[in-house]
Amino acid sequence: MRAPALKNWVTLSCFLKDHTKTSQMKFNIGLLLSAIFLMVLPGFIMPEKSIPRLGIIAPLDQDSLIYASGFRMLGESVGRMLSPSLTEEQFQLNLARIKKARCKVLLCNIFFPGRIKIAGPDVNEEQVLSYADTVLSRAKKAGMRFIILGSGGARRIPQGYDVKKAQADFVLLCRKLAMIAKQYNIMIALESLEATETNFLITLQSAAEVVRAVGHPNFKLNADIFHMMREGEPPQSIVDAANILVYCEIAEKQNRSLPGVEGDDFKPWLRALRKAKYKGYIFIEGNTGNPVNDMPLSFKYLTRQLEEVYAE
Secondary structure (H helix, E strand, O other): OOHHHHHHHHHHHHHHHHOOOOHHHHHHHHHHHHHHHHHOOOOOOOOOOOOOEEEEEOOHHHHHHHHHOOOOEEEEEHHHHOOOOOOHHHHHHHHHHHHHOOOEEEEEEOOOOOOOOOOOOOOOHHHHHHHHHHHHHHHHHOOOOEEEEOOHHHHOOOOOOOHHHHHHHHHHHHHHHHHHHHHOOOEEEEEOOOOOOOOOOOOHHHHHHHHHHHOOOOEEEEEEHHHHHHHOOOOHHHHHOHHHEEEEEEOOOOOOEOOOOOOOOOHHHHHHHHHOOOOOEEEEOOEOOOHHHHHHHHHHHHHHHHHHHHOO
16 A cells, blocks of 8 residues: 555544544544545556556567566567568468467568668669558558568668658658558558668658658657667657657667666656657567576566656
C-alpha cells in the first residue's frame, strides 16, 4: 500500500475508535469507508505516468528467451519473414511460427535489400513497388503494424550525386510506398542512419524533412537513438519531430550493445521523448554475444531509466 493510502487508513482507524455510538454515525462511517476504499484502488491515488513499451529486434527463434527476459514484443527482418524471395510455402511456415510466438511480432526492419535501389539514379520504380506490395501484404497477414525503412545500402547514392534531386525523387517514391501501406493498414517508419551505413539521410532532422514532404498518414518517423548518438545529433531533434514520430530504436553507442551492458546513460534522449509526449514503442536493436545474460539485463536497465525519467 502506498504511503498516502496508508495514512488514510490510519486516519480512518482513529475515526472508528472515537465514533461508533450512534446508528447515524455508523452510516457516516460506512460512507467514509467506501470513499477511502475507492481512493486506495490501484491507480486511483496519484496514478503513475505510463512509460513507452519496450520491445527488441531479435530472431524469432529466441522468442521464449525474449519473453522470459520481460519483453512482450519483438521485431524481425523482412528478409527472414516476409521477403518475396521466400516461397509461399516458406512464408506460411513463418506465419505459423509468428502466430505461435509468446511475444507479439510487431514489426520487421530492413525493408529493402541493398540490391534494390530506392534512391539515386538506378531506381527501378516498378520493381520497388512490386516488391513493397508483397512485403506489406504479407505483413498484414502476419498481424504486424510497422515496417521499418532503414535499408542503408538500398538508399546509398553515388558519390557526387545531386542530393536535392535524390531527396525530391525519394519523396515521390515514398508517397507511392505510403499508398500501398495504407491499403494494408501498415505504418512505414523512416529511419535516419549513420554515415558508416549510408550517405543519404544520416540525421533525424533530414529524415523528418522527408516525412513531412511525403505528408502521408502511413509514412512517419523512426528516431534511432543509437544513430543519433553516433552522429552527435542532439536530443532536441526528437522534440522537434514530435508530431511525426511513431517509433523509436535504441542501443549503446560504442559497440551497439544492448542497454546496460556498458552502462550508457540514455536519460537525455528519454527526457526528449517525454517532452515530445511520445506514447509509442522503444525497440532495442543491438548486438549481443550473450543473449541469456544481456536480454534480461537490458530490459531491467532500460525500464529503470525510463521510470526515473517519467517520474521526474
